[in-house]
Amino acid sequence: MEEIIRLTGVSKTYDTGKIQVQALKPLDLLIEQGEYVAIMGSSGSGKSTLMNILGCLDRPTEGSYFLAGENVSGKSDNELSLIRNKRIGFVFQSFNLIPRTSVLKNVELPMIYARLSAKYREERARELLEKVGLGERLDHMPNEISGGQKQRVAIARALANQPPIIFADEPTGNLDSKSSVEIMEIFTKLNREEGTTVVLVTHEPDIAEFADRVLTFRDGCVISDRRKGEVKN
């Protein structure tokens, strides 16, 4: 398998002026293309910090981060924007759809920033929304659809530029259990059928169960890295 994420000695320290907080202790991590990984941990455990670094929204204080073989630690803001645009899809707990903008337009957004033509954008957005079962709701506004539907729109948007990797930060945190299962099934399907790497952060064990590999964090450290089929310790 080809590696997609490699962290070597990555740490994050927040300098608040008076005190320094090490949110993420030096970490080595390897994730291969096509893996389905869940990152677990209670709040403040460092999992969100790791997620921000992996998603190229934040830079590590030390260490290097290779995304698909490319060192992204020293990239400029605009270079990171380009990487987020082309290589990464985000799904957030609070959906983060742009208000007062139609579902279709929301899905088109990453393609606008990729400078793709209006015609292609619309076709692709329709196709993606049909894929997540929202082909009938293209012109709805985000406040007119349910939470589960919003998250499907967010997934469609994340897939717009065909990124090899999807980061989902508590994707089911605001959903009821039925919708949660539906959303998780979409991720599983993406991973199984299209080989998309899925990395999700969650604190719910039954959501983490969908993944093949579970990393557990506590106090900025990985305390367990377990693959499905391995014996729980």
Add this chain to the structure above:
Amino acid sequence: MFLENVKLALSAIRINKMRSFLTMLGMIIGISSVIAITAIGSSIQGVVNQQFESIGRSAVYFYVNWAMVDDYVPSEALISREEIEELKEHFSDELLYADPNVSFSSPVKVGNAEKKIYVNCVGSGYEQFSDVDIIYGRMINENDVEGARARIVLEANSARRLFGTENAVGAKVELTVEEEPVDFTVVGVYREKETIFTQMSTSDDLYGYAPYSLVPSQADYTIYIYAFLAPESNVAETATRIGDWLAQKKGLPEGFYIYESAEEQQGMINDMLGMISVAIGVIAGISLLVGGIGIMNIMLVSVTERTREIGIRKSLGARTGDILLQFLTESMIISALGGILGTMLGVAIAAIGMSVAGVDFVIHPMVILVAVGFSALVGMFFGIYPARRAAKLDPIEALRYE
């Protein structure tokens, strides 16, 4: 991308209609006052120029410099008809027309009512230099002046009121000249050009032209000369030379005869109009500045409100420049829309004002272009700070913003 930004800006403006309109109001007021003032200014300037055109741009009025006179004008300062003729001969190339600036007024019967007629007494050839539009008959000619004949050229309205028809050539009217009754024969009728001044005059006086030789008490010895210079001559230089030559010839000190020219008065009025325009322009400029600050203020509010949206956009791959342009486009469109509305309002104000005053409405299309362009520029200038603030937001913090 530009198109997307325009669409985004328009939808943002639509969502906050009231707020956007209030923000535009500053620009609307600023731009409309600039447009209205410049349009009114250039319209009035057009009227003034037209007015002077009808007097004749090379008209010069010579008179005694009162500062050099003690109690009364000395008799040697009086200018005789012969001296005027000598002046014309000596300056034959430059001084095309000169008369002793004679006029009189007389009571005249219009039906049963007694009205007043003002008669301007001129020499022959006056119509060549001044804008007298003869519609019937002829103007005062050389024979009238030489023979001191009681001939009158009436203004069309006056002719109609006296005789019931504009074509009053051949009719007779009795006027009082120097307390003597004189029977005048109408030889011509002229039409006065309609100008802002004629429209404003509400008096029911009558007007006409007669030969100056009819009023010898004024014409034979005068202290005024009304003249026209050759159009190509330098008015100030030529008029000074003529005045000085006359003074020297009569043994009077240099500068005894001075002049006023239509050209200089026109220049003065235009300068004054220009100054008023500049002053009001400065005030309008200040209102544009205030409008610009209003735009900056509302854009800062908008950036804060949409912090989370900016975070989302950045997480999806928007670059610093994309966000910058998005907000810059929005502030420019708000501002330019304000500019367009302001231009329409300003043109409407000026057009209504000018039609009430009865003046031809003049507006340079360039003014409109500059106004809209300038308002977009104001929007850009005052939009830069908020847009930069939006563009520099940290995506993680922006995404966390509630």
